[in-house]
Amino acid sequence: DQQVKQNSPSLSVQEGRISILNCDYTNSMFDYFLWYKKYPAEGPTFLISISSIKDKNEDGRFTVFLNKSAKHLSLHIVPSQPGDSAVYFCAASLGAQKLVFGQGTRLTINP
Amino acid sequence: GAVVSQHPSRVICKSGTSVKIECRSLDFQATTMFWYRQFPKQSLMLMATSNEGSKATYEQGVEKDKFLINHASLTLSTLTVTSAHPEDSSFYICSARDTDGYSYEQYFGPGTRLTVT
Numbered sequence: 001d002q003q004v005k006q007n008s009p010s011l012s013v014q015e016g017r018i019s020i021l022n023c024d025y026t027n028s029m030f031d032y033f034l035w036y037k038k039y040p041a042e043g044p045t046f047l048i049s050i051s052s053i054k055d056k057n058e059d060g061r062f063t064v065f066l067n068k069s070a071k072h073l074s075l076h077i078v079p080s081q082p083g084d085s086a087v088y089f090c091a092a093s094l095g096a097q098k099l100v101f102g103q104g105t106r107l108t109i110n111p
Numbered sequence: 112g113a114v115v116s117q118h119p120s121r122v123i124c125k126s127g128t129s130v131k132i133e134c135r136s137l138d139f140q141a142t143t144m145f146w147y148r149q150f151p152k153q154s155l156m157l158m159a160t161s162n163e164g165s166k167a168t169y170e171q172g173v174e175k176d177k178f179l180i181n182h183a184s185l186t187l188s189t190l191t192v193t194s195a196h197p198e199d200s201s202f203y204i205c206s207a208r209d210t211d212g213y214s215y216e217q218y219f220g221p222g223t224r225l226t227v228t
Contacts (some may be wrong), residue, residue: 020182032215034215034216036219041221041222041224042221042222043115043117043204043206043219043220043221043222044155044204044219045219046216046217046218046219049216051213068150070122089154089155091145093215097160098145098157098160099145099217100157101155101156103153103154104154106154
């Protein structure tokens, strides 16, 4: 039972344009969502998070949107830079317990 | 801040031997640490939650006698893969939750690549 899904395994975006990564979840009890960035053979790095009581959180070039009715969240990166090329994981938390991760989306930024 | 280290970063061992992986929170105290496993091109799968001073909580399907977890201090948790087999070859990642920080965020170590021959 995959409670957190990232249906796009890969995404290619031109440098300077907007990257939009999507994530769907099934458990309406999740109360906190996080996005992590991961390079090969390294641990994930925290990017940005959002509480379930909010619908938007912004930090520099990164913005996360949450649509609770659709059980959907997205990460927007604008403008996209070559250093953004990595695998992005969304994760959901239930009551500050364990994190449930999606499958990841490999983002490639083309010059 | 919020740095987590893992040692070793890479280990090769023979089938039947045991391997210990260390996870340390370098600049914060972590009452709770987590151990994940990642197969190639797949998501991070939580193996167990490690609480300082108590027994670890294992996820369904994870053999507690095979993957021994010890969390003896607020900055150190260890994972020992006992009687390792080739199918245990994987990328093992730990994370730690800052005891004094926001409870939802976990800080990840760089991972350990285990290869069992």
